[in-house]
Every structure is written in C-alpha cells, then in structure tokens.
Amino acid sequence: MDTLIEARDLIRLYPGVRAVDGVSFSVRRGQCFGLLGPNGAGKTTTLEMLEGIQSPTSGSILYQGRPLDRDYRQAIGIQFQATALQDFQTVRESLAMFASLYRRTADRDELIQMCNLAELLDRDTRRLSGGQRQRLLLAIALVNDPALVFLDEPTTGLDPQSRRNFWGLIETVRRRGKTILLTTHYMEEAQRLCDEIAIVDHGQIIAQGAPLELVRQHFPAAVIRLPAAAWPTATPLPDRAEARDGAIELFVDEVAPLLEHLERIGANLNELKVQTPNLEDLFLKLTGHTLRG
Numbered sequence: 001m002d003t004l005i006e007a008r009d010l011i012r013l014y015p016g017v018r019a020v021d022g023v024s025f026s027v028r029r030g031q032c033f034g035l036l037g038p039n040g041a042g043k044t045t046t047l048e049m050l051e052g053i054q055s056p057t058s059g060s061i062l063y064q065g066r067p068l069d070r071d072y073r074q075a076i077g078i079q080f081q082a083t084a085l086q087d088f089q090t091v092r093e094s095l096a097m098f099a100s101l102y103r104r105t106a107d108r109d110e111l112i113q114m115c116n117l118a119e120l121l122d123r124d125t126r127r128l129s130g131g132q133r134q135r136l137l138l139a140i141a142l143v144n145d146p147a148l149v150f151l152d153e154p155t156t157g158l159d160p161q162s163r164r165n166f167w168g169l170i171e172t173v174r175r176r177g178k179t180i181l182l183t184t185h186y187m188e189e190a191q192r193l194c195d196e197i198a199i200v201d202h203g204q205i206i207a208q209g210a211p212l213e214l215v216r217q218h219f220p221a222a223v224i225r226l227p228a229a230a231w232p233t234a235t236p237l238p239d240r241a242e243a244r245d246g247a248i249e250l251f252v253d254e255v256a257p258l259l260e261h262l263e264r265i266g267a268n269l270n271e272l273k274v275q276t277p278n279l280e281d282l283f284l285k286l287t288g289h290t291l292r293g
C-alpha cells in the first residue's frame, strides 16, 4: 500500500476536553479520505495536527514515512473553514499574493480555469458569493501544486446547487492526481466523494472503510417502514423487525418476497416506504445520535 500520510495514535487534550482521543489512520496516495462526524467530534483538531498547525499531545504523524519537516508546508495545500482574505484585494491579487509564499507554484491559468474564476479575476474578494469564495479558497489551497490537499468542511454554508458544483470541482482535483483529506458532517458528501471514510465521534474513530461497504456491513439491503397501525393486530412481528416511533421497520435483503408476505397477512401497504440505509443511519446505529447533533 502506497501510504502518503499516516496518523498514529493521536491524542489532543484541551483543558477539560479530550478533543482527539487516540486516532490512527493512513491515507493512500491518490485517495480521497474523509473524516465524517458531527460538530465537536474532533475533526478539525485532527486535521490541524496533520496539517502541522498544532502539535499532538501525544502520538505521531508520518508523511511519506517520515516525521513532518520544514519542507512539508510546501507539499500540502489547505482550505481552512474560515480563511481571512485581505480586504481591498481582487481575486487575481489574492491568488498572486498566496502564490508568492511558495517556492513552486501551479500553472495559474490552469488553476483559474479549473476553479472557474476567469470571470471573477477583477472582483473584490468581499463581493464574492459563498460558492465563488469557496472556489477561490480552493484555488489558493492548490496554488503551490500540492501533493496533498486538506479541505476542512469545504461546503458548509453553501446552498445545495453550489455544494453540488463544488463536489464536481473536488472530483476534478482528485482526477488530476491529488490526494485529498477532507472533513464533513454531510453524509452525502462523504458518500459521493470519499473512497474511504473514518467516522469520528467524541474524538475517536468508531468505524472506518469504504462508505458503501461500511453501510453493508451493518445493515441489510433495505428497510421497509409501515405505520404501526397498518400492521394486522393478530399477526406477530417477524424476527427482523422493530417497532419504533409509531412505525414498524422491517429489515430485508430482498424486497419482493417481503411485499408478497405483507399482502398475504393483510397489512395496509398504502403508506409503505422502502429505504436504503446510508451513512446517516449507520452513524445513528453506532452512536445513538444523529450526525447533525
């Protein structure tokens, strides 16, 4: 396995808080790896240690098999949750300023085209919309042509359309061979973008793997929901069924035979719903609470 960066048993304590509590994982070259968890789970703190911005209380980080050194800063790009852009600067000036901080830089025109900034070059950065600003921040993160890009909740606060556009952009970055390490509390984002995720809660990784495989390990293929009143009173619930919140949930690997059975026993199917479990369901199952806290 061609590991680019590895976290080994990272712990970060703040007074009265174990923000990160023994986190270990490896990110392969070319992979998009996601830390998924609710607010306060410890994602940003973990990312900041990997970025070399803050030191772990204990544990270690290896980049290409070696501890982080002075050159590391040149090899990575960071899109922070909130980057302060200089007032009275245009998009063009802002890109040039960040580029001047590095020995090696990406082809500026290519970057502008990829991040769809050509029309915005002369605009004051204070007049950018949320989506435009995120595209500029991504371009800034890529300005030194880094091998590894950190994206800390890159689409938080964006409207659904801008979020989808930004996902497309992250996929382009990925196709150009970058390794990406991102944090998110959107399970859809993790499911769409990440080859591998670590689900983080209370400073610990509680599950790790490819998103769909993780869901499959913990759930049957489908969950069928019926209002409790739709179930014929005299009929006992089957083994793989649960009654909760006024509904009955049936867990099945194949939907058709169950539907036939429900018809036979006279269940009212008018409000039947078939759902495919996702990361949100997995998170709820593993922690007892939702991703949105």
Ligand SMILES: Nc1ncnc2c1ncn2[C@@H]1O[C@H](COP(=O)(O)OP(=O)(O)OP(=O)(O)O)[C@@H](O)[C@H]1O
Pocket (backbone or CB within 6 Å): 014, 015, 017, 018, 019, 020, 037, 038, 039, 040, 041, 042, 043, 044, 045, 046, 185
């Ligand atoms: N500088 C700090 N001093 C004290 N406590 C902190 C500090 N930074 C973070 N924490 C605490 O550490 C825990 C983890 O915070 P962190 O920001 O890493 O979580 P997160 O998963 O990134 O959440 P968010 O999505 O809100 O950014 C939280 O309880 C937070 O309040």
